[in-house]
Amino acid sequence: MTDLPLTDTSKARRNVMILVMAQAFLGAQMSMIFTIAGLAGQSLASNLCFATLPISATVLGSMLAATPLSAAMQRWGRRTGFWIGTGSGTIGAAIGAVALMQQNFWMFVIGGLFTGVYQSSQGFFRFAATDTADEAFKPKAISYVLAGGLASAIIGPQLVKVTSQAMVVPFLGTYLAVIAINLIGSLLFLFLDIPRPPVSTHAHLIGRSRMELLKTPRVAVAIIVAMVSYALMNLVMTSTPLAVVGCGFEQNTAADVVSAHVLAMFIPSFFTGFLISKFGVERIMATGLVILALAGVIGMIGVDLENFFVALVLLGVGWNFGFIGATAMLSSAHEASERGRVQGMNDLIVFGGVTLASLASGGLMNCSGGSAQDGWQAVNLAMVPFLTLAGGALIWLWMQPKSS
Numbered sequence: 001m002t003d004l005p006l007t008d009t010s011k012a013r014r015n016v017m018i019l020v021m022a023q024a025f026l027g028a029q030m031s032m033i034f035t036i037a038g039l040a041g042q043s044l045a046s047n048l049c050f051a052t053l054p055i056s057a058t059v060l061g062s063m064l065a066a067t068p069l070s071a072a073m074q075r076w077g078r079r080t081g082f083w084i085g086t087g088s089g090t091i092g093a094a095i096g097a098v099a100l101m102q103q104n105f106w107m108f109v110i111g112g113l114f115t116g117v118y119q120s121s122q123g124f125f126r127f128a129a130t131d132t133a134d135e136a137f138k139p140k141a142i143s144y145v146l147a148g149g150l151a152s153a154i155i156g157p158q159l160v161k162v163t164s165q166a167m168v169v170p171f172l173g174t175y176l177a178v179i180a181i182n183l184i185g186s187l188l189f190l191f192l193d194i195p196r197p198p199v200s201t202h203a204h205l206i207g208r209s210r211m212e213l214l215k216t217p218r219v220a221v222a223i224i225v226a227m228v229s230y231a232l233m234n235l236v237m238t239s240t241p242l243a244v245v246g247c248g249f250e251q252n253t254a255a256d257v258v259s260a261h262v263l264a265m266f267i268p269s270f271f272t273g274f275l276i277s278k279f280g281v282e283r284i285m286a287t288g289l290v291i292l293a294l295a296g297v298i299g300m301i302g303v304d305l306e307n308f309f310v311a312l313v314l315l316g317v318g319w320n321f322g323f324i325g326a327t328a329m330l331s332s333a334h335e336a337s338e339r340g341r342v343q344g345m346n347d348l349i350v351f352g353g354v355t356l357a358s359l360a361s362g363g364l365m366n367c368s369g370g371s372a373q374d375g376w377q378a379v380n381l382a383m384v385p386f387l388t389l390a391g392g393a394l395i396w397l398w399m400q401p402k403s404s
Helices: 011-024 030-043 053-076 077-102 105-122 138-147 149-163 172-191 211-216 217-245 252-268 269-279 281-301 305-330 335-365 371-379 383-396
Strands: none
Touching: 011 105, 011 138, 011 149, 011 172, 030 053, 030 077, 030 105, 030 149, 030 172, 030 217, 053 077, 053 105, 053 217, 053 335, 077 105, 077 172, 105 335, 138 149, 138 252, 138 269, 138 305, 149 172, 149 252, 172 217, 172 383, 211 217, 217 252, 217 281, 217 305, 217 335, 217 371, 217 383, 252 305, 269 281, 269 305, 281 305, 281 371, 281 383, 335 371, 371 383
C-alpha cells in the first residue's frame, strides 16, 4: 500500500469485490459464534445470568480494539489492520476450543475478547470500501460490502449445524472451523490495494479534533444512530437462541431463526445504497428505526415460532437501513486526514453501546421473571429508550440549519 491519490474508480470497484469476499467468508465466523456462544456459555457457567457473558466479552473486545485498530490502519494501512483482526480471531477460537475441552468458563470468556478484535476489524470493511471511492459510489460501496454478509448468513449457521455436535465435546468442532476460516480468509487481503491517507504536520491538513468532530451535527447523529441500530440488533439477537430453545424449540431451529435474521441484515444491502441516493440518508435511517420498533412489537406479541422469525427478520432489515445509512452519513462528514480519528471514535462509541446491550441481554433474558417468555418480553421492552434516543437525534438534525 502506497500513498497515492485516494479516489480511483477502477481501484475502488476492485477493492470492493475483495472486501465483499472477505465479508462473505470471514464474516461467517460471527454468525457461527453468536449462534452457539450463549448456549455454550450456558453449559459452562455456574450462574445462568452469566450465560451470554462470552458474547459480551466479544463485543467488549471489539470496542476496546476499535481505536488502536483504526490508528494502526491510518499509519500502516488497511491490510495490516485486517491481518491483526484475523490473527486475533484465530487466537480467540483456539482459546475457546481449549476452554470447551477443559470446561473452563472464564477461559471461554477470554477467548471471546480476542474474537472481538476480529469483529472490530470486520467493522472497518465498510469504511475501507469508501477509501478509493468518489462521493456518488460511497453509499453503494458500503452496501455491496455489507451485502457480502448474505453469503456469511448462509455459510455460518449451516456450518454450525454440521460442526456443533460433530465431536464428543459439544461446539468444539465449530471453534476449530472458525480457526480454519481465519487462516484461509486472511489470504484475501494480499490482493487489497488501498493507499494510506495523506500524512501532514500542517494543522489545517490534520483536521478537526475528536471533540470538534463530535460537535459536528452530522457526525454526532451518524454515531448515535449507528450505535442504537447495532446495540438493538445485538441486544435481541444475543438472547434469541436462548429464547427459542427456552420456549421449547430445537437448537437447529434456533440456528434457522438466526440464519433468517442474518439474511435479513444483508439482503437489503443490494438496494440500500440506491435508496439512500434516491430518498436521502436521513429518511432511510428513520425508516430503519421504525422497522426496529416493529420488530420489538412483534417480539412482545407472542413466542410462537412465527413471531421469532418475523421479529428477527424485521430486526435485520431495521439494522441494515439504520447502520448503512449512518455509515454513509459519517463517511461524507469527514476528510481523509480525519479518517483514523473519526472512524476509531465511531466504532469505540458504537461498540461501547453494543457492549452494554450485550451485557444487559443475558441478565434480562435469564433473570427477568421465572420463564423464558418473561425474559424475552424484557429484552424487547428494553428497546424503547434506545429508539427514543436515536429518533430524537434525527429530529434534532432535521431542525439544524443546512450549513451544519
